[in-house]
Amino acid sequence: MLKLTDVHTYYGNIHALKGINIEVSEGEIISLIGANGAGKSTTLMTTSGVVPAKRGTVELNGEDITQMAPDDIVKRGICQVPEGRRIFPYLTVAENLDMGAFLRDDKEGIKEDLDYVYGLFPILANRRNQSGGTLSGGEQQMLAISRALMSRPKVLLLDEPSLGLAPIIIRQIFDIIQKINQEHKTTIFIVEQNANLALKAAHRGYVMENGAITMTDTGENLLENEDVKKAYLGM
Amino acid sequence: MRWINILLGLAVAGILGFYGIRELLADPVYFLELFLGGLVRGSIYALIALGYTMVYGIIQLINFAHGEIYMIGAMTALIVASVLGLWGWHSAVIAILAVVFAVVYSCAYGFTVEKIAYKPLRTAPRLSALISAIGMSLFLQNYVMLAQTPEFQPFESLIPDFAFWEPYAHIITSVELAIIITTVVVMILLGMLIKFTKIGKAMRATAQDKIMSSLVGINVNNVISTTFVVGSATAAIGGVLIACHVGQINFFIGFLAGLKAFIAAVLGGIGSVPGAVLGSLVLGISESFFTGYFWSEYEDVFAFTILVIILIFRPSGILGKHETQKV
């Protein structure tokens, strides 16, 4: 469904992605793990068109989206929850969700999805008129995921959803990510430093080092892999 | 430092309050006239200041060519009104068409200026865009001077002296009343646009985080263009209104009006829409009192003194926060 082939991305002279290949099938949960600075966020930003690849291709269902503008990529069904959540701080919770549905006109469907995300995270319904910047970290992550769901994505890209959250909230967020995958067959691509968590939730995983993919296997096998254990699981 | 500021503020407010009340009691009608005159000035400043503040909020650029957009609005209205006047059209039709053409032309110029002078520099250092803005301002002034004439042209008011208003006209004229009412209506419409519509929310989102806005599917370039167009439209309305009020225009009227509105926007807190309106009213009214009670010949010096004082004591303006809430 989503396919990155020999993707090279640069920031000026910095060669951040050095020819990576990643393939995500429909309905799958994929995890990309790696140390800080490995190039995980860049992978998602290149997929979303914010930092387009210099070489190589990004394809969605066979269509080349490598050089498309970010909003055109969202139109095609790829939506990202970026690192640090990037809630619009001066928009209310409800307005943040409206922005998630920016490209949609179907009032009925939007209403349905709004009820759906308020059902997933009832706390957001209580806070709907509060500005986004006043939410706690966990609430902001819930809002960020909900905002992305409001676009009815085919592929959901999540950048470090566990970052800076309490373990109990992380558990809740990952349960919901899996629930979304099962209920809507949404394809999910998670980037994480928390390898244990991400690999347990994923069908398949990729390991990234210094802008290159060094390993790929099923989530279970990677969890058992000695190198992965040493480098990322602290064992 | 903070205490000194508060004490200074209280002292100034006390002295102004004392003189204000004394003058009010001495000659209430004159006081009222000055107040209303200030309100009229402030309204015009507000219509222009909105464009500065919205553009600053969204791309952190001081659009120095904005005053010229206002001048082009007035100039277009003059041309349309003159031509239609020659054809002998009804004055109400002329007024409406003049405003419509002024708005459309100004919007087209605002849109084009952004595309030509600012968009290519979006990722360049801010100084480059600022210099480009000053260049654009000079270019538009000179272009209009060459295409029209450097002389002042009489501008016949598009707003008639309403008969029903006759008894109050010595306090505030029909034109002045129209300026205040139009400004209030424009502000309310603009407030609703920003608060409730999809494009308004997208403008606020884009001002807060451009990358995130593009990640929810907002076409950031279109939103920026829309911001320029909306700001140009209100400036054009301001241009037509002040031309009606002053009765003459030339290619240079945008310079001073633009600067004053810019000062008003900074005074209110640049990037903040309510701030621009408040700053404009405060500047307009205090200018009016200053020239009415003290030195009328130092009108412009007064505005620039205010600018210097804000920049020293409160650079974020009246409503500005440290991190200004934009748009």
Ligand SMILES: Nc1ncnc2c1ncn2[C@@H]1O[C@H](COP(=O)(O)OP(=O)(O)O)[C@@H](O)[C@H]1O
């Ligand atoms: N905006 C940027 N400008 C320049 N270099 C960047 C930028 N963003 C990331 N980088 C560099 O690209 C590399 C990959 O970064 P990133 O994708 O953020 O890694 P990760 O998400 O795995 O921590 C790092 O060396 C980082 O310093």
Ligand SMILES: [Mg+2]
């Ligand atoms: Mg990252």
